[in-house]
Amino acid sequence: GAGVSQSPRYKVAKRGQDVALRCDPISGHVSLFWYQQALGQGPEFLTYFQNEAQLDKSGLPSDRFFAERPEGSVSTLKIQRTQQEDSAVYLCASSLGVAGELFFGEGSRLTVL
Amino acid sequence: GDSVTQMEGPVTLSEEAFLTINCTYTATGYPSLFWYVQYPGEGLQLLLKATKADDKGSNKGFEATYRKETTSFHLEKGSVQVSDSAVYFCALSVDTGGFKTIFGAGTRLFVKA
Numbered sequence: 001g002a003g004v005s006q007s008p009r010y011k012v013a014k015r016g017q018d019v020a021l022r023c024d025p026i027s028g029h030v031s032l033f034w035y036q037q038a039l040g041q042g043p044e045f046l047t048y049f050q051n052e053a054q055l056d057k058s059g060l061p062s063d064r065f066f067a068e069r070p071e072g073s074v075s076t077l078k079i080q081r082t083q084q085e086d087s088a089v090y091l092c093a094s095s096l097g098v099a100g101e102l103f104f105g106e107g108s109r110l111t112v113l
Numbered sequence: 114g115d116s117v118t119q120m121e122g123p124v125t126l127s128e129e130a131f132l133t134i135n136c137t138y139t140a141t142g143y144p145s146l147f148w149y150v151q152y153p154g155e156g157l158q159l160l161l162k163a164t165k166a167d168d169k170g171s172n173k174g175f176e177a178t179y180r181k182e183t184t185s186f187h188l189e190k191g192s193v194q195v196s197d198s199a200v201y202f203c204a205l206s207v208d209t210g211g212f213k214t215i216f217g218a219g220t221r222l223f224v225k226a
Contacts, residue, residue, distance in 0.1 A: 031212070040219075041218055042117075043216045044216075045213055091156075100212075102214055104156040
């Protein structure tokens with residue numbers, strides 16, 4: 001597609017449920033990033049892929065968070081046993097690589113009850 | 114660690130007023146610097162960037178100059194419009210074995226007619 005596509009746009013989960021958030025980057029973009037944005041805050045880095053390789057996962061807040069990009073295109077961010085503090089907007093961005101412009105999706109807003 | 118600090122908002126201005134949003138950074142390497150903007154109901158998008166000291170990024174009447182000696186990248190516009198109302202994020206990108214972009218907390222700008 002023309003831009004970065006994320007789904008679902010909105011997700012409500014009960015505490016303890018597992019969720020999966022999908023990101024479809026711009027075709028040909030080598031790099032893919034996941035960020036977490038709490039209300040009124042800037043995006044916080046979670047993890048980064050170059051093609052299918054996860055080069056940096058230092059921002060994942062706990063082992064309940066897991067991301068994959070098996071074929072170097074679509075990526076999934078999975079959160080197991082969701083907690084209320086996981087409520088946030090999860091942003092996906094892609095880029096051609098190196099220190100270039102990030103192209104963001106509109107985000108997936110997760111609310112954990 | 115690497116970080117970005119920007120002035121707290123909200124900033125409220127009248128149309129045609131001069132805008133400055135301060136941004137300073139801390140980085141172990143030699144970062145590229147960015148301003149991203151998020152208009153109401155839209156995703157983040159790049160506003161301007163600078164990749165080396167003394168470079169000036171500019172777009173849509175906005176400017177920012179990469180000042181290595183003061184580790185700053187302040188955003189300016191000579192005459193704001195109502196349509197500039199948005200949240201502005203200062204960011205840096207550093208090579209950590211891959212490129213990671215780190216964002217400030219954001220500054221909300223309201224422009225009154």
